[in-house]
Amino acid sequence: MTETHGTVSAAPAVRPTRRATYEARVRRRSTTVAALSTAAVLLAVVVLVPMAPGWEAVKRSFFDAEVFARTFPGLLNAFLLDIAIFAWCAPLIALTGLAIALCRDVRSPALFPLRMFGAVYTDIFRGLPVILVVYLIGFGIPGLGLPRPWNSPYIWGSLALILVYSAYVAEVIRSGIDSIHQSQRSAAASLGLSEADTMRYVVLPQALRNVMPANMNLLIALQKDVALLSFIGPVEIFRQAGVYKSLMANFTPYVGAALIFLAITIPATRYADYLLNRQRRRQR
Amino acid sequence: MTGKLSLRGVRKSFGDTEVIRGIDLDVGEGEMVCLIGASGSGKSTLLRCINLLEPVDDGTIRLDGVDIAEPGLDPRPVRRRIGIVFQSYNLFPHMTAAENAMLAPRRVHGRDRAALMGPVTALFRRFGLADRMDHYPDQLSGGQQQRVAIIRALAMEPEIMLFDEITSALDPELVGEVLDVLRQLHRDGMTMILATHEMGFARELADKVCFLDGGVILEQGPPSSLFSAPSQQRTRAFLSRVL
Ligand SMILES: Nc1ncnc2c1ncn2[C@@H]1O[C@H](COP(=O)(O)OP(=O)(O)OP(=O)(O)O)[C@@H](O)[C@H]1O
Ligand SMILES: [Mg+2]
Numbered sequence: 001m002t003e004t005h006g007t008v009s010a011a012p013a014v015r016p017t018r019r020a021t022y023e024a025r026v027r028r029r030s031t032t033v034a035a036l037s038t039a040a041v042l043l044a045v046v047v048l049v050p051m052a053p054g055w056e057a058v059k060r061s062f063f064d065a066e067v068f069a070r071t072f073p074g075l076l077n078a079f080l081l082d083i084a085i086f087a088w089c090a091p092l093i094a095l096t097g098l099a100i101a102l103c104r105d106v107r108s109p110a111l112f113p114l115r116m117f118g119a120v121y122t123d124i125f126r127g128l129p130v131i132l133v134v135y136l137i138g139f140g141i142p143g144l145g146l147p148r149p150w151n152s153p154y155i156w157g158s159l160a161l162i163l164v165y166s167a168y169v170a171e172v173i174r175s176g177i178d179s180i181h182q183s184q185r186s187a188a189a190s191l192g193l194s195e196a197d198t199m200r201y202v203v204l205p206q207a208l209r210n211v212m213p214a215n216m217n218l219l220i221a222l223q224k225d226v227a228l229l230s231f232i233g234p235v236e237i238f239r240q241a242g243v244y245k246s247l248m249a250n251f252t253p254y255v256g257a258a259l260i261f262l263a264i265t266i267p268a269t270r271y272a273d274y275l276l277n278r279q280r281r282r283q284r
Numbered sequence: 285m286t287g288k289l290s291l292r293g294v295r296k297s298f299g300d301t302e303v304i305r306g307i308d309l310d311v312g313e314g315e316m317v318c319l320i321g322a323s324g325s326g327k328s329t330l331l332r333c334i335n336l337l338e339p340v341d342d343g344t345i346r347l348d349g350v351d352i353a354e355p356g357l358d359p360r361p362v363r364r365r366i367g368i369v370f371q372s373y374n375l376f377p378h379m380t381a382a383e384n385a386m387l388a389p390r391r392v393h394g395r396d397r398a399a400l401m402g403p404v405t406a407l408f409r410r411f412g413l414a415d416r417m418d419h420y421p422d423q424l425s426g427g428q429q430q431r432v433a434i435i436r437a438l439a440m441e442p443e444i445m446l447f448d449e450i451t452s453a454l455d456p457e458l459v460g461e462v463l464d465v466l467r468q469l470h471r472d473g474m475t476m477i478l479a480t481h482e483m484g485f486a487r488e489l490a491d492k493v494c495f496l497d498g499g500v501i502l503e504q505g506p507p508s509s510l511f512s513a514p515s516q517q518r519t520r521a522f523l524s525r526v527l
Contacts (some may be wrong), residue, residue: 187374190335191388191440192364201387205378 067252071244075256078240082226092162097169104174125167131228134160138232153233165222172214176207216272220265287312288475293343296333303329305499314473318486321496327479331446335368367437368446371453373429375421381432382417385439407435411465427458434465447478483526487511495519
């Protein structure tokens with residue numbers, strides 16, 4: 001509310017148009033309605049939930065302040081591993097996804113096998129649950145009895161994520177490439193540009209910009225799926241929360257872990273939405 | 285010697301429909317040839333065939349005496365010599381006007397940005413767009429965008445320019461500025477082929493006017509004779525509709 005007043009008084013020099021006045025009034029009214037209904041819902045939750053018969057037990061095992069305080073720093077520390085895995089997977093996924101998308105777009109008959117590879121690759125890795133790929137690759141390949149650094153679950157777990165996510169990214173990029181009108185390629189060809197240059201300088205820059213929001217959403221999903229690697233060894237935040245849970249016979253560490261995830265994913269989701277909206281506005 | 289560009293028996297089908305059905309056409313150095321005809325008569329297709337954006341099915345297209353319609357020939361060296369401008373501009377929206385003009389010379393002729401700055405700036409100045417070089421296409425009016433598209437084609441220093449109804453997407457008051465560009469090019473001796481609905485313009489400047497009907501040139505000649513004394517009934521009917 002103070003914000004609206006602020007902007008109104010900040011520009012007193014220009015007299016608001018009739019339309020602006022009307023829209024400001026509508027905005028004020030909808031803000032008030034939204035605030036009231038939110039307050040009502042919150043009140044209901046705060047009053048009603050504690051009246052449930054099992055509330056005391058749930059509160060003890062999920063919302064124990066002392067357990068929370070003791071485990072939170074350790075969870076944060078474990079989350080650094082999630083971030084590290086994410087940080088080395090994301091660029092590799094972007095590169096692999098782009099390469100697969102380009103494979104699927106090649107026209108030359110000599111490169112047909114590449115095209116087929118791209119199609120088979122995306123079909124397979126989009127068709128499997130992530131956890132299954134993590135298990136198969138994360139347990140399967142080290143099971144070959146590879147020597148010391150090469151049996152690490154970090155390597156093979158990351159590979160599983162890269163394989164699956166690059167298949168999704170490839171599909172997103174390909175849809176972006178398809179969305180660029182044929183007349184852009186025609187214009188480039190008419191200037192004597194090669195197919196490769198047309199792709200690199202004309203089609204891809206536009207395609208990647210168009211699919212930026214979709215790729216942001218995939219990155220957010222990846223951040224969450226890093227937790228799946230806990231099943232094959234790495235003690236990241238989800239696994240660490242499990243350790244604390246057994247140690248203290250209390251579920252509060254899971255709530256802590258959830259809060260940490262949300263602290264990252266909510267702003268990221270908001271940002272992706274913002275990108276999407278900005279793009280819609282631009283295309284109008 | 286038949287001139288700069290010479291078409292003989294050019295044919296083109298899309299699926300089962302033959303759209304260009306045997307076209308003979310000669311264009312001399314520095315000439316302006318206008319293609320007129322009803323919608324669907326094949327004007328755009330003919331232009332796209334000349335610039336090899338569409339492969340020709342049959343016939344020959346000689347550029348300086350060399351057949352460029354030969355199946356299997358690499359079209360790219362030809363496209364560098366023949367520029368085309370489309371009705372819908374087709375500028376690259378993610379690049380500024382200057383970048384649009386410099387992309388092909390950089391990638392195809394291997395020139396660097398610094399070396400191109402001079403000639404490209406000269407082109408923008410010549411067509412009254414010196415202050416719009418750093419604008420993106422969506423910050424330009426239709427007429428300005430179309431002039432940038434012409435500059436982009438000219439930056440490749442083509443020997444022939446093809447124009448496909450480049451004023452028909454423009455508001456009437458913007459048509460003049462684009463036609464001025466064509467007048468200037470004609471004065472400078474550029475060889476040009478125009479598909480156009482601007483009959484007044486064709487009458488004023490064309491060296492030769494061709495009336496296309498159902499994929500053939502039904503009648504061709506200097507504008508003075510074709511417009512005032514068409515020999516074919518169909519030409520007369522078309523002209524009475526558009527004039
Ligand atoms: N890519 C294509 N595939 C199939 N048919 C096509 C294609 N391009 C053009 N045609 C057909 O070829 C015919 C000639 O089209 P063209 O665009 O050359 O006509 P035009 O004389 O330029 O017409 P306009 O004045 O409307 O631009 C039309 O019947 C059109 O439907
Ligand atoms: Mg046309």
